[in-house]
Amino acid sequence: MSLDIKKIPAESFERVHIDSSQAERITKPSLSFWQDAWLRIRKNKGAIASIFILVFIIIMAFVGPMVSPHDAETQTITHANLPPKVQGLEKLGIFDGVGTLAGKEVDLYEMKKVDTYYWFGTDGLGRDMFSRVWEGTQISLLIAFVAAIIDMVIGVAYGGISGYYGGRVDDIMQRVVEILYGIPTLVIVILMLLVMExxxxxxxxAITLTGWIGMSRIVRGQVLKFKNQEFVLASRTLGASNGRIISKHILPNILGVIIINTMFTIPTAIFFEAFLSFIGLGLQAPDASLGTLINDGYKLIRFQPHILLYPSIVLSLLMIAFNLLGDGLRDAFDPKMKD
Incomplete structure (x- = not known):
C-alpha cells in the first residue's frame, strides 16, 4: 500500500532572524502612577464636568463681585426686593424685571423708576444679590478649604503615628478618638460657637474640632496595612529610619486615599457651614455666606423666590461637583480599576 506524501518545501524550515534590539521593546509608553490616574480621570465624564463647574464657581467667587456694577454692602431701600433683570435678555421675556405685586405682574423697575440692572435682583434692603451670592460663595469656600486642610494635617499626623508605632501608643490614641467620636458633633460645635465670638x-x-477623626481612622488603617509589607520590611532591614520609611514608602502609597477623603471632606464642610449659618449660629450680619443667604431667602420664598434660588443653586452645584469629583478620583486611584 503506497502513501502519497507531499513534500514540504525547504523554505519552511528556514531560521527566522529576530532583531535583538526590538525583542524586548515596550510598545506603550511607560506611565507614572499620576499619569495613569489622570488618563482614567479623563475617561470619567462626570469628574471632568465637575472640574469645569468647580473652576467656574471658584473664578466667579473672586471675579463676580468685581464685574458687578453694584456693591454687595450698599443699601438702597428704594431698590428693595427687585426681581432679576439682565440687559439684552429682557426682550426675550426672561430676566425682564417683572414681578408680582398685589396678585398682578408688573414691571417693578419701571414702577420704582429704577434705571439700572440687577442681574440676580435685590434683597429686602436693596443690596445687589449678584455680588452677595459670589461673596458668600467666597466665604463658604474659604471656610471649607481651610477646615479641610486642617482636618487633613491633623488626621494624617494622628492616624499615621497611631498606626505606625502601634502597641500602647495606638491603644491610648484610639481611646481618645473613641471618646471624641461618641460625643455628637453638633453638640460640640454649638457649645464652641456659644463660647466664642x-x-x-x-x-x-468648630468644624475642625472633630472633623479630623474620620481622616485619622482611615489613615491608621492604611498605615497598618502597609507597615508590614515586604518593601517596608526590606527598607527597615537596610537601616532606614522611621522618618524615611514613612515619607518615602508609606505616605506615597496612601496619598491617593488622603486626597480622596479630603475631596469628600470639602463638601461636608460647606454643607455644615451652611447649616450653622442657616440656624443662626454661623456668620452674623452684615457678613454673608451661602448659609446666611439661604436663611434670608427661605423667609420670602413665596414672594421673592430669587433671593433663595441663586445661593441654593450654587450650593447644590458645589455639593454635587465635589462628590462627583471625589468618586472619579476614587476610581482613578484604585489600582484594581485597570482597563
Whole structure:
C-alpha cells in the first residue's frame, strides 16, 4: 500500500532572524502612577464636568463681585426686593424685571423708576444679590478649604503615628478618638460657637474640632496595612529610619486615599457651614455666606423666590461637583480599576 506524501518545501524550515534590539521593546509608553490616574480621570465624564463647574464657581467667587456694577454692602431701600433683570435678555421675556405685586405682574423697575440692572435682583434692603451670592460663595469656600486642610494635617499626623508605632501608643490614641467620636458633633460645635465670638474663625475651629477623626481612622488603617509589607520590611532591614520609611514608602502609597477623603471632606464642610449659618449660629450680619443667604431667602420664598434660588443653586452645584469629583478620583486611584 503506497502513501502519497507531499513534500514540504525547504523554505519552511528556514531560521527566522529576530532583531535583538526590538525583542524586548515596550510598545506603550511607560506611565507614572499620576499619569495613569489622570488618563482614567479623563475617561470619567462626570469628574471632568465637575472640574469645569468647580473652576467656574471658584473664578466667579473672586471675579463676580468685581464685574458687578453694584456693591454687595450698599443699601438702597428704594431698590428693595427687585426681581432679576439682565440687559439684552429682557426682550426675550426672561430676566425682564417683572414681578408680582398685589396678585398682578408688573414691571417693578419701571414702577420704582429704577434705571439700572440687577442681574440676580435685590434683597429686602436693596443690596445687589449678584455680588452677595459670589461673596458668600467666597466665604463658604474659604471656610471649607481651610477646615479641610486642617482636618487633613491633623488626621494624617494622628492616624499615621497611631498606626505606625502601634502597641500602647495606638491603644491610648484610639481611646481618645473613641471618646471624641461618641460625643455628637453638633453638640460640640454649638457649645464652641456659644463660647466664642461668631465669625469665620469660630466656624473653622468648630468644624475642625472633630472633623479630623474620620481622616485619622482611615489613615491608621492604611498605615497598618502597609507597615508590614515586604518593601517596608526590606527598607527597615537596610537601616532606614522611621522618618524615611514613612515619607518615602508609606505616605506615597496612601496619598491617593488622603486626597480622596479630603475631596469628600470639602463638601461636608460647606454643607455644615451652611447649616450653622442657616440656624443662626454661623456668620452674623452684615457678613454673608451661602448659609446666611439661604436663611434670608427661605423667609420670602413665596414672594421673592430669587433671593433663595441663586445661593441654593450654587450650593447644590458645589455639593454635587465635589462628590462627583471625589468618586472619579476614587476610581482613578484604585489600582484594581485597570482597563
Amino acid at each position: 461668631p465669625g469665620v474663625t469660630a466656624i473653622i475651629i
